[in-house]
Amino acid sequence: MAREGDFFRMILGFRSYSLGSHVHWVPLMDVYEFVDKFVILVELPGVDKEDIDITLKDGFLKISGVRKEMYNENRVRIHQMEMSYGYFERIIDVGNVDERNIKADYKDGILVITIFKG
Structure with a gap:
């Protein structure tokens, strides 16, 4: 049986998206893929660190x-x-990554997330 993430990859066919009408704005983002990791930069000026939630499940970073x-x-x-x-x-x-090996840093309105590949 295919994982839920595999289904979304097959149907959507792209790597980054926002879902739902409850989304009020979409922050700008850069995604870099290296041999051993992904580095994601997200512009979040004016957002308190406590108001940011990061989850990684089945190859999808939210x-x-x-x-x-x-x-x-x-x-x-x-x-x-x-x-x-x-x-x-x-x-x-982000596909096949090590879900236990993720780092995040938030400074000057820029969120930097590093996820190492599995």
Whole structure:
């Protein structure tokens, strides 16, 4: 029986995507593949470290979280609003990796995830 991840790889046919209407914005991301590892960089300015969730299951890396609005009081009059807030999610097909060997670092609004291949 095929794994769930294999099914999504077959149907979707691409390596990175976001799912669901609950996603309010999609952060920019770079994915580098080396001989022995993947390195993923995600732009998350304004997101608190505690609001970021990283999960790796069946060859899929899911990065999700929330960027909270700075001023969400009803009395505030907004003149211009270009930044996106709310829930975000990115899912990356990393294939056969060592799910026990993943490192993450978050500094200056950039999340760096290193996943070693299995």
